[in-house]
Amino acid sequence: MDFRTEFKPLTVQPQEIEGLSFNMIDSEFGEHAFTEQQYKIVQRVVHASADFELGHSMLFHDDAIKAGINAIRNGEQVYADVQMILSGVSKGRIEKHGGSVNVYISDQDVMEEAKRLNTTRAIISVRKAIKQFDGGIFAIGNAPTALLELIRLIKEGEAKPSLVIGLPVGFVSAPESKEELAKLDVPFITNIGRKGGSTITVAALNAISLLAEKD
Known part of the structure; x- marks a missing residue:
């Protein structure tokens, strides 16, 4: 390869670039058992990460997409664990x-309560969220402790989210928190393993909102 060749940037519109990217994803993704709607979310997750392994690791509760679409159309609130x-x-x-999308992690009352109880702000922000609104979408992409606390509150009957998008990234408790979420009989979108993160959670949430627009 001649690296002296002058680089020529693409001169296509953003929509065309996205379309080209999705076509490449479709051609490379391979066989899968996702439904058509699930694959729309997986496709955007791969688009955001360029990670096909992550895409294949996605897990969906049977009612997840319908529940997410209904929650958005009904004007339910969204809780996010990080800014x-x-x-x-x-x-x-x-x-x-x-x-609306709500983030409580840096609220003064959350910081003070976390300090008083010697626990994480992520845990306290989840507790605040379930007091602020009933149901709603919980989008967790950074803090496994937030997801584990939400799971505890669901098991104890204190939280009844319409949908949990639980995709925290990390080595400590992240895989385990997603395994526990997948055992619950609540609508969820998650994945297997350490991978995930805020950008992946955003991709899944945006995909749900797009489906709410179209279907």
């Missing part, structure tokens, strides 16, 4: 139905 999700999500598609 990065708020920054990345397409809020307009949620707000047009009366919902």
